[in-house]
Amino acid sequence: MLTIGTLGKKTGTKVQTIRYYEQIGLMPEPGRTEGGQRRYGDGELDRLSFIRHSRQLGFSLEAIRELLDLSDNPKRPCHEADVIARRQLDQVDQRIARLEALRKELKRMVHECSGGISSDCRVLEVLRDHSECLTNHDEIGA
Template sequence: MLTIGKLGEAAGVKVPTIRYYEQIGLLPEPERSAGNQRLYGDSALDRLAFIRHARELGFPLDAIRDLLSLSDEPDQSCAAADVIAKKQLTAVKARIARLTALKAELERMIAQCAQGTVADCRVIEVLSDHSHCAQDHRTSGAAE
């Protein structure tokens, strides 16, 4: 049996975050010790690790909730989980594309920024001029 601190350490999740996940119903209420402290078994660790990795993959908590409900009822079709994963993959690809363009923009900004005064510095100028925009700059509004 793990205390909340040990569980958090094992899963790489901060203690208040675990309590938050319990509060919003992502984690079930655990057993308590005689002194009212939470005690977790291995299944809680698995579940929390699942949540953590899904968060790192960019899944919103609602999607994670869906995925967990699938695993809680394992006779359902896999198609639903597959749909969620594919949707996330699309979003991840879009983010990579956008960040790559932004990286180029930042690099150009830094290259143009001589070590003079701000008056000579193009960082600000570059950022206020639309004509410098990278292509995908306007097709954004995605889940950030």
């Protein structure tokens, strides 16, 4: 039987985050001691590991909810998990593409900064005038 702190350490999750997952129904309500403290078993450890690993791969909590559901019902078609993962892969691809455009732009900016006073600063100049951009980064780079 694990305390919430131990579970946190084993999965690399902050205590508050575990309680948060419970609150939004991603983690089940665990057993409690007489004094009211949470105690976890292996099932919960596995579930939290699944959640954290999925988060590290960039899945949203909503996507994880679906994936957990799939995992809980082994007869459902694998195809659904595949769709979610592919969607995620697409998003990652897009993000990388955008970030690379930004990187190029930033690098150019920084490279051209002469180090004088800010009225002559290339960095500020580029920010001021979008037309100086080599790339058209329409969407936000996050």
